[in-house]
Amino acid sequence: AGRLGRPLFFRYLKSNSKTLTVLITKALGKVIEQRFEISIPDKTVVIAPDGVDDARYQGLPEPKEARKKLGLKESITAVYTGGFYKGRGLELLVELAKAFPQVQFLWVGGKPEAVSGWKTIIDNLNIENIQLTGFIPNEKLALYQAAGEILLMPFGKSVSGSSGGNTADVCSPLKMFEYMAAGRAILTSDLPVLREVLNENNALFYAIEDFDDLKTKFTMLISDAELRDKLSRQARTDVAQYTWQKRMQKIVERFTEDL
Secondary structure, three states, X not given: XXXXXXXXXXXXXXXXXXXXXXXXXXXXXXXHHHHHOOOOOHHHEEEXXXXXXXXXXOOOOOHHHHHHHHOOOOOOXXXXXXXXXXXXOXXXXXXXXXXXXXXXXXXXXXXXXXXXXXXXXXXXXXXXXXXXXXXXXHHHHHHHHHOOOEEEEOOOOOOEOOOOOEOOOOOOOHHHHHHHHHOOEEEEEOOHHHHHOOOOOOOEEEOOOOHHHHHHHHHHHHHOHHHHHHHHHHHHHHHHHHEHHHHHHHHHHHHXXXX
16 A cells, blocks of 8 residues: 555545445455554445356356366366466365365466476376366356366465465455356355355355365265255355446445435
């Protein structure tokens, strides 16, 4: 925020013009208040998490058909999509692949240098059930997510973003909404901020950075198709309120109140 952050934000809050502070999470509001030593009036705040273009996730094929379309090996599959930055839990996914050689792990995304580095690590460990796709066009992302029975969000206690810094306490990950829209079982670390959207009915949580608990919960999912289907259906239902259109509508309606 820099040294000008607090006075500028305070001036904004005291403006005579109507203001609306749009926050992606409640947690972000608390962090801002603590950091700037200010109080943001509830009546000027709207919580509008990130969202998803739900149209891209309509009519997705079942996992087997998605794998066939992508030329992937036919096997129960767990998918991770997103950046390979520090704190994304990829170290745990390497250990998970070693523990479950019968499962195919698909890592989608990552910058070329990061993909190359992880490929070297995986090759040196003689792990054969992790496939790294590297960058893929955004229009194909939904199909890759659909190829998994399980979608993974192994965030750590400290999560780096593309611009650095730690976003673990305040993040609203795009992948979370994409995973929900894909209609697949979500296995996620129990990062408190994620519970503003996720719950025990639409995702399965494991203790952050606890590999034993991760293994236990992963075992539950790969062995229980009924549980996967239950979580998937609820996530698909719940994501309807998190489309980009619904987000904009919420912001506009809140701003135009009392005008």
